[in-house]
Amino acid sequence: MQLVQDGDPRAFEVVYDRHGGPAFSLAYRMVGNRVVAEDITQEAFLSIWRSRSRYQRERGSVRTWVLGIVHHRTIDALRRNFVHERRRTSAEGLEEREEAAELTEVEVVRRDEARTVRSALDGLPGEQCRVIELAYFGGFTHMQIASMLDMPVGTVKGRMRLGLDKLRRTLSGEAA
Amino acid sequence: MTPADHDRYADSVAAHLLGALPELEEQALARHVMGCASCRDEVERLRAAVDALPRSVTPLNPPRHLRRSIMGAVAAEAAGAGAEPRPTGLTRVRERIRSAGIAPRLRPVAAWAGAALVLAAGVVAGYGADELSGGDPPPDRRVAATVDESRLAEGSGALLLPGDGGPAVLSVQGVPTLPDADTNEIYQLWLVRGNERIPAALLSVGADGSGTATIPQGIDDADAVWVTRERPGGSRAPTERPVMSVSLG
Numbered sequence: 001m002q003l004v005q006d007g008d009p010r011a012f013e014v015v016y017d018r019h020g021g022p023a024f025s026l027a028y029r030m031v032g033n034r035v036v037a038e039d040i041t042q043e044a045f046l047s048i049w050r051s052r053s054r055y056q057r058e059r060g061s062v063r064t065w066v067l068g069i070v071h072h073r074t075i076d077a078l079r080r081n082f083v084h085e086r087r088r089t090s091a092e093g094l095e096e097r098e099e100a101a102e103l104t105e106v107e108v109v110r111r112d113e114a115r116t117v118r119s120a121l122d123g124l125p126g127e128q129c130r131v132i133e134l135a136y137f138g139g140f141t142h143m144q145i146a147s148m149l150d151m152p153v154g155t156v157k158g159r160m161r162l163g164l165d166k167l168r169r170t171l172s173g174e175a176a
Numbered sequence: 177m178t179p180a181d182h183d184r185y186a187d188s189v190a191a192h193l194l195g196a197l198p199e200l201e202e203q204a205l206a207r208h209v210m211g212c213a214s215c216r217d218e219v220e221r222l223r224a225a226v227d228a229l230p231r232s233v234t235p236l237n238p239p240r241h242l243r244r245s246i247m248g249a250v251a252a253e254a255a256g257a258g259a260e261p262r263p264t265g266l267t268r269v270r271e272r273i274r275s276a277g278i279a280p281r282l283r284p285v286a287a288w289a290g291a292a293l294v295l296a297a298g299v300v301a302g303y304g305a306d307e308l309s310g311g312d313p314p315p316d317r318r319v320a321a322t323v324d325e326s327r328l329a330e331g332s333g334a335l336l337l338p339g340d341g342g343p344a345v346l347s348v349q350g351v352p353t354l355p356d357a358d359t360n361e362i363y364q365l366w367l368v369r370g371n372e373r374i375p376a377a378l379l380s381v382g383a384d385g386s387g388t389a390t391i392p393q394g395i396d397d398a399d400a401v402w403v404t405r406e407r408p409g410g411s412r413a414p415t416e417r418p419v420m421s422v423s424l425g
Contacts, residue, residue, distance in 0.1 A: 009254040013247055020246075024238035026230045033392040035343055038242050045246045049253065060227070067230040075195045080380075110235045117232035135196035136229050142191045143198070160190035161222070168225035 001062055005052050012049055019066040020045070022110070026067055030074045030137050040077055044070045071136075078139030120170040128163030131156050182212065189218045193226040314339035321346070321403075321422045328352070328419050330385070335401055335422040344395050346379065346403070347388040348420065353381050354405065361405045365389055366414055368400040373414050376401065399425050 003011035023044060028037035048069055055065055121129055134140045134148070142160070146153045185208040191197050192205050209215045321333035333348035346365060354362050363379040379389035395401065402418035404411075 007254055009247065009251045012250055016243060016246060020238050020243065021235055022230065022233070024242070025233045025236040028236055029233040031392065033343055036390065036392065038239065041238060041242060042246055042249075046249055049250050064227050067227075071195060071230065107235055110231075113231050114234060117228050120228075121232055132194060132229070135191065135194035136226070140196065141198050142188075142196045145196070154187065157187045157191050160194060160196070161187070164190050164193070164222045164225040167228065168222060171225065171228055 001055060001057070004049075005055065007052075012052075015048075015062065015066070016045060019063055021107075022063065023066055023070045026070050027074050030071075030139060031077065036077065040074050041070065044073045047073070075139040117171070120167055123170060124163050124166055128159045128166065131159045132163045132167075135160065182208075182214070185209075185212070186215055186218060189215055190222055193219065193222055319422050319424065321348070321420045324417070324419050331420065333403070333420050333422070335424075337395075344391045344401075345388055346377075346391065346401065346422070347386070348379070348381065348403075349386045351381050351385055351387075351420075353385065361407065363387075363389075363403050363419075364406040364411060364414075365391060366402040366404065366418075367391070367395060367398040368402055369398050373402070375412065379403065395424065399423070 001011075001015075004015055020041065024037055024041045027040040027044075028034060031037055031040065044066075048066060055062065059065075121132070124132070130149070131145055134145045135142070140148070142153055142156045146156045149156070185205055188197060188201065188205050189209075192202060197205060209219060316339045317337040319335045319337065321335065323331045323333065328351050331348060331351040333346060333351075336345045336347065338344070348363075351363075363381060365376040365379060367374040367376045376391045376395075377389040379387050381387035391401070401422040401424065402414065403420035404414045404416050404418055406415060
């Protein structure tokens with residue numbers, strides 16, 4: 001990462017090769033549209049290149065930093081273009097077609113990791129999982145979620161907090 | 177800072193980490209967290225869960241051209257050339273709209289003819305050369321909108337259907353700015369399939385009376401695209417007759 005921060009484009013290729021897949025996957029999961037996901041990924045990586053000096057190792061991994069920027073960019077796109085009405089079922093169908101036929105070791109590890117986190121999410125009470133997914137992957141604000149689910153904003157915030165806390169404890173192996 | 181203020185902010189930490197706070201609330205919370213050790217601890221405690229969320233996503237392979245495009249732009253910037261990145265996807269669609277343009281106050285028939293001329297000129301001029309090389313996708317299709325002149329007297333619009341299967345994009349010109357300070361209404365797009373009215377996108381129109389909205393869903397089996405004026409955030413069903421419509425039949 002030091003080479004990237006020094007402005008070496010070849011070093012940045014390594015960053016893209018390691019994190020481009022998860023970045024594109026996250027954008028695609030959120031917008032459900034391949035073209036829009038490509039646009040967001042491109043904008044995010046150019047932004048990462050331009051702001052490379054801001055990365056601080058002590059604040060988290062490169063992957064967390066990259067995915068955080070992609071997430072923010074995608075939320076911006078969702079709120080700007082309002083692509084909320086995509087169909088999750090058709091998006092899942094596309095995912096199947098886009099998955100690599102041959103898995104590298106890294107891809108196998110990522111799929112295992114995905115299964116673990118999804119399993120932890122599925123273990124949350126349904127209403128907690130729903131508000132977390134609507135917020136994080138749907139890009140909806142707490143007020144929009146409250147309106148959609150016909151519940152007070154305070155309840156939505158409370159379920160977000162309880163859900164994240166339970167997810168954290170599950171993933172860390174901490175007793176509930 | 178009263179205990180009640182603190183509790184209010186503390187309740188918003190999870191929403192903040194999930195990106196679910198509106199901008200003003202986000203800014204207020206960020207200021208509070210800077211000066212509140214308890215909330216900083218809560219942020220760090222819950223951050224681990226939020227950081228795990230993107231890892232739940234099914235891994236996909238990005239297209240190879242995306243890598244070329246990004247690295248080309250990065251190399252150009254590193255060399256100080258300042259070259260523009262090769263446009264991908266939606267950027268290409270937006271650029272086509274900009275280069276094709278829609279004349280303000282064009283009525284549907286004239287808009288059709290104008291759009292056809294512009295598209296033909298584009299092909300003759302060779303724009304989109306990569307589309308003309310091997311494996312040409314079908315040409316883009318542009319369908320002019322019919323406008324209710326009693327409510328959008330100066331408006332015009334057209335729907336661009338990219339030949340490469342990208343998302344359809346509606347662009348409008350000469351229509352009143354929405355949302356505005358008085359009503360806070362917004363334009364909402366609908367896909368019409370038989371008797372179904374499916375929310376498709378929201379459209380903001382700026383002070384110059386123009387705007388574009390991308391329709392992420394496939395619209396192959398839709399009969400029409402409607403535009404209505406709705407409450408902020410959109411409605412579940414149209415609350416008025418369309419002010420603009422594009423027939424796809």
